[in-house]
Amino acid sequence: DTGVSQDPRHKITKRGQNVTFRCDPISEHNRLYWYRQTLGQGPEFLTYFQNEAQLEKSRLLSDRFSAERPKGSFSTLEIQRTEQGDSAMYLCASSLVEGLNTEAFFGQGTRLTVV
């Protein structure tokens, strides 16, 4: 297993365009998280899935943001009508939640630049 994989690593888009990012978690992991990180800050929680169920999405930044995890495998994060303020690193993480074990493994992130 090569860990959490995110694609693309970098994305430059024009303001107003839609973008979609993909995350492939570690194969046996049942939980998947999306975070956003801006320069000089810690990761900011967006949403998470337990298997295919999206259990928390109130922290998505606006209704332009949406995420899916069909069949509980890979996940996608879509941003519609991008704005310059959406420029950030988008991080995906996965974990196998068993008892007290909740450690998450992060991908290398997708860096979005909106011009």
Next chain:
Amino acid sequence: GNSVTQMEGPVTLSEEAFLTINCTYTATGYPSLFWYVQYPGEGLQLLLKATKADDKGSNKGFEATYRKETTSFHLEKGSVQVSDSAVYFCALHGTGNQFYFGTGTSLTVIP
């Protein structure tokens, strides 16, 4: 609510110096605590963790002890190396099933 506060950086140390990065937290219930490290242009890597009070997490010479009485999880290393230069994030996982991160502390180790 849940939150994490880290000492602000940047921190610059000479090689072989002693490192402490302070971290305190606020949480409901009994969170698990973590330190993650981020190298330039990379995602976060788990450095160490502790799941209950008085547990000590350790890895690669780094240590941190879960102190419930002081709500702290300070990161320490006895002798830092140039390769330890990175940004370090303290985090907790508690109620709400999400990770809460501090703002990160940048460490630069000079030869």
